Amino acid sequence: MKNVINDVEEKLRSKEYKLTSRREHILRVLLENKDKHLSAEEVYNLVKVKAPDVGLATVYRTLELFCDFDIIHGMDFGDGRKRYEFGGDDFMGHHHHHLICLKCGVILEVAEDLLEDLEERVNRDLGFDVQNHQLKIFGYCRNCKG
Helix, strand or coil: CHHHHHHHHHHHHCCCCCCCHHHHHHHHHHHHCCCCCEEHHHHHHHHHHHCCCCCHHHHHHHHHHHHHCCCEEEEECCCCCEEEEECCHHHHCCCCEEEEECCCCCEEEECCCCCHHHHHHHHHHHCCCCCCCCCEEEECCCCCCC
């Protein structure tokens, strides 16, 4: 975790931003919950436990700053709330995809890149240089499909 925090601090500093103590608390919550897709409100509630002086507006601004620096990604899974996951190109290293249950709302990750071949064909046949993609598959999880 310490290496990631140092990398984020360096990335922010390269554009004359600082990793303030409040931003670090938010970053730590994201790292401690990197297997989850937290909303800003959920991040806020977790941060408040360790840093009661951090406000919701600070959490929103910090999440957007981290998105701008490709430290985290914000996504809408169809529930009207933006959710965040840790990892950008520098921090995640590979694409992954999401399975969203229409009944209970659970979000599962598929850890392999299912669109690599498609990206190669798009680049080769259409001359389109793909920079990123997202795949969301909606259905029913194992617990809800019966």
